Amino acid sequence: MNIKENIAFFLNEIESLKPKNQSCKLLAVSKTQPLKMLEEAYLHGTRIFAENKVQELATKYEALPKDIEWHLIGHLQSNKVKYIAPFVSLVHSVDSLKLLEEINKQALKNGRIIDCLLQIYIAQEETKFGLSSTEAIGIFESPEFKDMKGIKITGLMGMASNTTNQTQIRKEFKSLKTFFDELCLQYPPTDNINLKEISMGMSSDYRIAIEEGSTMIRIGSAIFGERIY
Numbered sequence: 001m002n003i004k005e006n007i008a009f010f011l012n013e014i015e016s017l018k019p020k021n022q023s024c025k026l027l028a029v030s031k032t033q034p035l036k037m038l039e040e041a042y043l044h045g046t047r048i049f050a051e052n053k054v055q056e057l058a059t060k061y062e063a064l065p066k067d068i069e070w071h072l073i074g075h076l077q078s079n080k081v082k083y084i085a086p087f088v089s090l091v092h093s094v095d096s097l098k099l100l101e102e103i104n105k106q107a108l109k110n111g112r113i114i115d116c117l118l119q120i121y122i123a124q125e126e127t128k129f130g131l132s133s134t135e136a137i138g139i140f141e142s143p144e145f146k147d148m149k150g151i152k153i154t155g156l157m158g159m160a161s162n163t164t165n166q167t168q169i170r171k172e173f174k175s176l177k178t179f180f181d182e183l184c185l186q187y188p189p190t191d192n193i194n195l196k197e198i199s200m201g202m203s204s205d206y207r208i209a210i211e212e213g214s215t216m217i218r219i220g221s222a223i224f225g226e227r228i229y
Ligand SMILES: *Cc1c(COP(=O)(O)O)cnc(C)c1O
Pocket: 029, 031, 052, 073, 074, 159, 201, 202, 203, 204, 218, 219, 220, 221, 222
């Protein structure tokens, strides 16, 4: 794996595939990868890393330069929020009001406002975490949410089905974009809502995701190589 070439490849893919007047960021998904690999990506300009486990995220944050943005993309348990609240830049995987309440609480303890995405369930599979569109609106409409001063919802995250059926994947990404556009009309910016991000697309489906309006692609194996668990 040539990390430098892979990063350059993806930056180029983003430029050529993204709709005009829109930007899309490259997130390096570094889960399971040793620090050496992250350091190499950093050397070649990567400043946003995404991890799916709290402990690993905290350990890597401690070890690496402080101008890195750290994103959490995996399922987050409420009792672990406190370990990442001091530094995390974006939590992609908010899937309950209870979790959001805990992030809010820990953010305020740290004197911060933590940006969050609501993870929306768009895949056909049963196993993926996430909210339905009704549940997401339920969060925005809840009295608890209206009082939260330690979080800001900056957009949505979704994962398409793990399939080779491109039509199906495109349909799922389109559904996330459509829901995002509806929410933007319904919820103009407030103290804790500012909808601008759609986190969708991974190594296998990033092309479709960018074409369908992704603002953040989460690329792991196509940058760093296969993960060894
Ligand atoms: C691991 C992971 C990715 C990256 O997957 P690759 O196929 O290696 O690019 C993206 N998003 C989430 C939520 C992940 O857990």
